[in-house]
Amino acid sequence: MTVSTKTDQILSADGMPLKKSLGRALRHQKRRALMLVAPLLIFIFVAFIMPIVSMLFRSVENDIVVNTLPQTVMALQSWNAETEELPDEDVYAAFAADIKLAAETKTHTKVGLRLNYEQAGIASLFKKTARKVKKWDIESDGPFKEKFIGVHKNWGKIEIWRTLKVHSSRYTSGYFLNAIDMRKTAGGPKAQPEDKQILLLLFQRTIIMSLVITGSCILLGYPVAWLLANVPLRKANLLLILVLLPFWTSLLVRTSAWKVMLQQQGVINDLLVQLGMVSDGARLVMINNQTGTIVAMTHILLPFMILPMYSVMQTIPPTYLRAAKSLGATDWTAFWRVYFPQSVPGIGAGSILVFILAIGYYITPEIVGGTKGVFISNRIAYSILKSLNWGLGAALATILLVAVLILYWAYDKMVGIDNVKLGG
Amino acid sequence: MTFTKTFVASAALSLAAGATFADGHMANEMTIVSWGGAYSASQLNAYHTPYAAKTGVTILNDDSSSTAVARLRAMNEANNITWDVVDVEAGPAMQLCDEGLAMVIDPDTMLAPAPDGTSAADDFGDMLVSECFIPQIVYSTTFGYRTDLVGSTAPTSVCDVFDTVAYPGKRSLFSVPINTMEWALLCDGVAKADIYDVLETPEGQDQALAKLDTIKDDVIWVSSGADTPQLLADGEVVMGATYNGRLFALIEEQKQPVAMIWDGQVMDLDGWIIPTGLSPERQARALDYIMFATDTQRLADQAKWISYGPARASSAPLVGKHADLGIDMGPHMPTAPENLERAFLMNYSFWADYRDDLDAKFQTWLAK
Numbered sequence: 001m002t003v004s005t006k007t008d009q010i011l012s013a014d015g016m017p018l019k020k021s022l023g024r025a026l027r028h029q030k031r032r033a034l035m036l037v038a039p040l041l042i043f044i045f046v047a048f049i050m051p052i053v054s055m056l057f058r059s060v061e062n063d064i065v066v067n068t069l070p071q072t073v074m075a076l077q078s079w080n081a082e083t084e085e086l087p088d089e090d091v092y093a094a095f096a097a098d099i100k101l102a103a104e105t106k107t108h109t110k111v112g113l114r115l116n117y118e119q120a121g122i123a124s125l126f127k128k129t130a131r132k133v134k135k136w137d138i139e140s141d142g143p144f145k146e147k148f149i150g151v152h153k154n155w156g157k158i159e160i161w162r163t164l165k166v167h168s169s170r171y172t173s174g175y176f177l178n179a180i181d182m183r184k185t186a187g188g189p190k191a192q193p194e195d196k197q198i199l200l201l202l203f204q205r206t207i208i209m210s211l212v213i214t215g216s217c218i219l220l221g222y223p224v225a226w227l228l229a230n231v232p233l234r235k236a237n238l239l240l241i242l243v244l245l246p247f248w249t250s251l252l253v254r255t256s257a258w259k260v261m262l263q264q265q266g267v268i269n270d271l272l273v274q275l276g277m278v279s280d281g282a283r284l285v286m287i288n289n290q291t292g293t294i295v296a297m298t299h300i301l302l303p304f305m306i307l308p309m310y311s312v313m314q315t316i317p318p319t320y321l322r323a324a325k326s327l328g329a330t331d332w333t334a335f336w337r338v339y340f341p342q343s344v345p346g347i348g349a350g351s352i353l354v355f356i357l358a359i360g361y362y363i364t365p366e367i368v369g370g371t372k373g374v375f376i377s378n379r380i381a382y383s384i385l386k387s388l389n390w391g392l393g394a395a396l397a398t399i400l401l402v403a404v405l406i407l408y409w410a411y412d413k414m415v416g417i418d419n420v421k422l423g424g
Numbered sequence: 425m426t427f428t429k430t431f432v433a434s435a436a437l438s439l440a441a442g443a444t445f446a447d448g449h450m451a452n453e454m455t456i457v458s459w460g461g462a463y464s465a466s467q468l469n470a471y472h473t474p475y476a477a478k479t480g481v482t483i484l485n486d487d488s489s490s491t492a493v494a495r496l497r498a499m500n501e502a503n504n505i506t507w508d509v510v511d512v513e514a515g516p517a518m519q520l521c522d523e524g525l526a527m528v529i530d531p532d533t534m535l536a537p538a539p540d541g542t543s544a545a546d547d548f549g550d551m552l553v554s555e556c557f558i559p560q561i562v563y564s565t566t567f568g569y570r571t572d573l574v575g576s577t578a579p580t581s582v583c584d585v586f587d588t589v590a591y592p593g594k595r596s597l598f599s600v601p602i603n604t605m606e607w608a609l610l611c612d613g614v615a616k617a618d619i620y621d622v623l624e625t626p627e628g629q630d631q632a633l634a635k636l637d638t639i640k641d642d643v644i645w646v647s648s649g650a651d652t653p654q655l656l657a658d659g660e661v662v663m664g665a666t667y668n669g670r671l672f673a674l675i676e677e678q679k680q681p682v683a684m685i686w687d688g689q690v691m692d693l694d695g696w697i698i699p700t701g702l703s704p705e706r707q708a709r710a711l712d713y714i715m716f717a718t719d720t721q722r723l724a725d726q727a728k729w730i731s732y733g734p735a736r737a738s739s740a741p742l743v744g745k746h747a748d749l750g751i752d753m754g755p756h757m758p759t760a761p762e763n764l765e766r767a768f769l770m771n772y773s774f775w776a777d778y779r780d781d782l783d784a785k786f787q788t789w790l791a792k
Binding site: 106107109110112113116117120122123127195198201202264266366367379 | 789
């Protein structure tokens with residue numbers, strides 16, 4: 001009589017407890033599903049996440065100095081950068097050995113370029129110096145201190161050695177400090193000189209203008225989406241094509257078209273002058289400033305606002321409005337108390353989409369923004385493409401990414417991300 | 425395995441032996457990177473088509489020069505160089521050279537001598553500003569003005585740009601410190617020879633910005649070479665800075681009422697670099713192309729299609745007429761004697777050092 005011991009468990013056909021058997025089947029299914037999406041996951045990881053992470057990692061990476069000038073960095077450790085005394089002969093001797101080796105492998109120019117981002121003039125200093133040091137004999141030609149100062153007077157300046165020491169660590173906070181208009185110095189982080197403080201201003205401007213653009217997209221997009229959702233299907237399809245039409249023209253063409261429209265000798269100004277609303281001498285300035293950026297970007301991003309709104313509004317039954325009115329609500333009350341709350345998820349989705357796209361926009365502000373309408377992305381592009389200061393570019397991009405994540409989180413807390421609908 | 429080894433060995437051998445034996449081991453396809461538009465078209469006519477006809481090579485064009493430096497660095501890090509010959513300005517070429525991304529060129533063995541036997545090094549002379557750079561053309565950044573909008577006395581000096589009383593109206597300038605700050609100092613009374621010494625000091629930088637402050641409200645700041653011609657054609661500005669080739673096209677091809685100032689033109693060079701890290705047969709092909717495309721006749725030919733001056737001294741007498749318009753191209757070259765005497769030479773090593781620092785200051789000043 002040993003069989004009856006587990007009467008409380010239901011057994012499946014093969015004698016296993018049902019719960020365990022079901023669990024196994026479920027796990028099996030899950031594994032199969034995971035294997036199905038695995039190619040996509042692996043693709044995203046390898047082709048998207050890894051490159052981004054490795055690019056962002058450059059914002060703290062700084063091993064070029066210590067790798068190229070290892071003995072100098074070592075020797076500089078015993079030197080106090082906050083004194084007013086030059087490093088002693090050991091440092092100069094170590095530097096001579098390092099720079100000679102670097103010149104042979106042609107890496108001295110790279111380290112020169114790196115340090116030139118911190119102090120203008122170091123790039124050519126390294127080049128000039130390396131040309132001379134190549135001919136020196138490290139064993140017998142010392143002492144080097146005077147020789148270096150003879151090559152270039154800047155080797156007798158403390159600032160150069162401070163820069164070298166401060167930026168010699170393998171990982172650095174320097175790029176992030178630069179990204180917020182500060183700099184790393186021997187005495188800790190300090191503010192950049194006032195005539196070089198531009199990045200925080202650009203961050204602030206990017207956020208504010210993106211908000212304005214999002215707001216104007218809501219104002220312009222809401223009636224259009226409402227119309228799309230409430231006219232007969234055939235007309236709605238036609239209207240939808242008009243909304244989508246801009247997607248099929250090149251971004252550059254659309255942006256340039258705004259130039260033709262908005263410039264001082266442009267279509268709108270000509271029209272206003274002809275109508276006598278503006279005198280010929282006082283034509284409006286609507287481009288190469290913030291207005292230009294806001295107008296052009298609102299136009300370009302409008303479909304991203306209309307489409308999610310439209311798909312949400314489509315699902316709001318018109319009977320609700322009729323019911324509200326039959327119960328005595330005015331048109332406004334019916335709209336505001338019944339229709340609008342149901343369309344909020346569409347506004348939320350559109351706003352997130354437009355705001356996040358706007359914050360990273362680069363080509364449109366570049367073309368129509370002049371000097372007061374450019375965004376932080378234009379500065380990132382300059383760092384990556386022109387000055388090749390990838391560390392600073394990465395730091396700026398990281399800050400932008402974190403800012404977006406924080407805003408997303410704040411939105412989730414305030415409105416709730418479950419409230420966002422792209423359709424259905 | 426043995427095949428690869430023999431192949432590599434023979435390629436190395438052919439390289440060592442120089443161009444004469446390299447022929448059998450050169451790639452049949454090459455990617456040439458340039459700026460696109462009229463400039464690429466002039467290269468196509470003057471270099472690519474005759475070279476392809478001579479050798480049967482397929483040439484792929486990539487119009488990526490404006491982002492070439494960053495992309496070459498990325499390619500180098502990924503260890504996958506897809507470009508064979510790249511057209512860049514002298515400044516970026518020096519940067520690429522310093523980063524080890526462009527190969528060092530020996531003018532004596534890798535470039536063709538002039539027809540009269542002058543060595544390439546002497547023929548190019550001062551134009552060889554970097555050991556990795558093979559100059560092609562001299563271009564300049566200079567001012568054009570609307571002949572119908574400047575009143576009875578046409579501007580003749582770069583300093584007229586700063587004279588908003590005699591020449592009211594908007595003017596366009598590039599929103600970068602390069603050239604702009606030099607002009608400001610020049611027109612603030614600094615001697616040409618002292619400009620870079622002054623610009624090295626914070627006081628000099630402030631002086632340049634203070635001078636620019638006097639016209640700040642009258643300037644439309646532009647970012648690309650195509651902007652100023654458009655603004656001039658639309659009558660948005662009365663005068664503006666851009667590349668001389670763009671102004672030539674505006675004046676001679678599009679027949680707009682525009683003329684050039686030439687005074688204070690800042691000359692710059694454009695030319696080729698060969699990326700490091702190419703396979704031996706691709707490198708041999710790139711070198712063979714360079715040898716062909718930068719000889720005396722070829723450089724002179726390019727001026728038939730675009731108004732940029734050849735970088736070789738021996739090419740200048742061979743510059744003829746424009747291929748379509750039939751006008752004499754000589755006087756339209758930045759290097760023409762009467763234009764040259766009012767020119768201003770950019771100091772590359774200064775900008776290599778100060779570009780970042782001054783750009784930050786300049787952008788901060790612009791944003792104020």
